[in-house]
Amino acid sequence: MHPALRETLESVDPEIAELLVAEERRQRDKVRLIASENYVSGAVLAATGSVLTNKYSEGYPTKRYYEGQQYIDRVEQLCIDRAKALFGADHANVQPYSGSPANLAVYFAFLKPGDTVMGMGLPAGGHLTHGWNVSITGTYFRAVQYGVRQDTHCIDLDEVRALAKKEQPKLMFAGGTAIPRTIDFAAFADIAREVGAVFAADIAHIAGLVAGGQHPSPVPVADVVSTTTHKTLRGPRGGMLMCKAQHAKAIDRAVFPGLQGGPHNHTTAGIAIALKEAQQASFRDYAAQIVANAKALAAALVERGWSLITGGTDNHLILADLTPKGVSGKIAARALDAAGMELNYNSIPFDPRKPFDPSGVRLGTPSVTSRGMGPTEMRQIAHWMDAVVTAPTDAALHERISGEVRELCARFPAPGILL
Numbered sequence: 015m016h017p018a019l020r021e022t023l024e025s026v027d028p029e030i031a032e033l034l035v036a037e038e039r040r041q042r043d044k045v046r047l048i049a050s051e052n053y054v055s056g057a058v059l060a061a062t063g064s065v066l067t068n069k070y071s072e073g074y075p076t077k078r079y080y081e082g083q084q085y086i087d088r089v090e091q092l093c094i095d096r097a098k099a100l101f102g103a104d105h106a107n108v109q110p111y112s113g114s115p116a117n118l119a120v121y122f123a124f125l126k127p128g129d130t131v132m133g134m135g136l137p138a139g140g141h142l143t144h145g146w147n148v149s150i151t152g153t154y155f156r157a158v159q160y161g162v163r164q165d166t167h168c169i170d171l172d173e174v175r176a177l178a179k180k181e182q183p184k185l186m187f188a189g190g191t192a193i194p195r196t197i198d199f200a201a202f203a204d205i206a207r208e209v210g211a212v213f214a215a216d217i218a219h220i221a222g223l224v225a226g227g228q229h230p231s232p233v234p235v236a237d238v239v240s241t242t243t244h245k246t247l248r249g250p251r252g253g254m255l256m257c258k259a260q261h262a263k264a265i266d267r268a269v270f271p272g273l274q275g276g277p278h279n280h281t282t283a284g285i286a287i288a289l290k291e292a293q294q295a296s297f298r299d300y301a302a303q304i305v306a307n308a309k310a311l312a313a314a315l316v317e318r319g320w321s322l323i324t325g326g327t328d329n330h331l332i333l334a335d336l337t338p339k340g341v342s343g344k345i346a347a348r349a350l351d352a353a354g355m356e357l358n359y360n361s362i363p364f365d366p367r368k369p370f371d372p373s374g375v376r377l378g379t380p381s382v383t384s385r386g387m388g389p390t391e392m393r394q395i396a397h398w399m400d401a402v403v404t405a406p407t408d409a410a411l412h413e414r415i416s417g418e419v420r421e422l423c424a425r426f427p428a429p430g431i432l433l
């Protein structure tokens with residue numbers, strides 16, 4: 015945090031100040047491997063902590079319900095224009111508060127309660143809002159779910175097509191939270207067209223890879239593209255929807271007034287900055303390095319006997335089955351955290367264990383790549399991870415490794431962290 019801001023915060027609320035500084039230190043000293051997280055730049059941090067948080071702006075640029083929008087309109091229009099330019103979209107709505115509200119707006123734009131939605135099941139790597147049963151999307155709508163093949167753990171497009179023909183969904187989602195392989199958006203679009211469904215591509219995890227040319231873009235083939243802005247795209251926590259021109263009105267109406275009130279203008283400014291950063295040539299290098307690092311990390315883990323779902327990765331994300339290592343995902347995740355490496359336990363396809371203590375862990379490289387780490391550091395991280403997972407109760411080992419992790423992190427300063 016900027017020293018002047020820290021001083022102000024400490025004088026007003028020392029308890030929160032202490033917690034913020036502790037979190038900043040934690041993010042500085044840990045190898046952060048949660049596949050959906052990142053470090054935003056100092057510029058994005060500055061915007062999200064700005065006076066734009068003071069302003070209400072229901073509506074859209076030039077069509078607001080409150081006065082005083084001279085600057086907010088320009089911020090939001092810049093953000094919209096940058097999103098359209100970066101992704102080549104006809105239309106962009108930058109107001110969704112995050113990924114789940116963005117997806118809910120898609121339902122509200124195209125479906126009535128009880129209509130059929132088809133998405134990837136959560137245990138196979140999908141997302142709650144693609145129709146999973148505990149989500150509002152699986153209770154207010156009739157949800158049918160596709161999975162992955164038992165032998166390859168990859169999506170079977172023949173199965174998707176057969177299910178779509180049988181169930182006749184009005185809306186089809188592709189994308190998810192634990193898919194380590196390239197998604198064939200064009201094939202999904204063909205299937206959606208065959209059954210007359212609206213096709214929504216959820217690129218929350220891979221938006222930065224799409225923008226950086228490391229994953230085929232769904233924008234030319236999807237009716238709607240939804241995304242968060244804070245994962246590989248490296249913006250503040252938020253969401254965006256992009257769509258074909260003919261859906262622009264329906265999407266805008268669904269977000270506001272359908273689902274949300276005033277947009278979070280400080281977030282919009284942060285997203286606009288992140289989109290500008292993503293237009294730079296260096297962001298293409300960043301996206302390529304994310305993938306190269308994930309492949310290096312995956313290869314080093316496989317060398318150490320790790321069992322990776324699909325055998326490796328095409329993107330930023332690795333899903334490992336720890337059954338052969340004789341440890342559950344939760345125990346491994348806790349031990350790794352104690353040793354300075356942060357990730358999340360995760361269900362694997364066909365997991366015989368419960369979601370709260372599953373067989374797997376999910377890890378990714380967006381954050382370590384933002385620090386400038388490369389394949390050499392990935393091999394070192396794999397070495398530490400394997401040592402910890404092999405000895406999940408050895409507190410002395412975890413303590414020693416966490417010190418080594420801190421030393422590594424000190425050589426790779428994290429963006430936005432001034433401590």
Ligand code: DSN
Nearest residue numbers: 049050113141190191
């Ligand atoms: N929570 C996000 C993730 O970690 O993938 C998905 O919503």
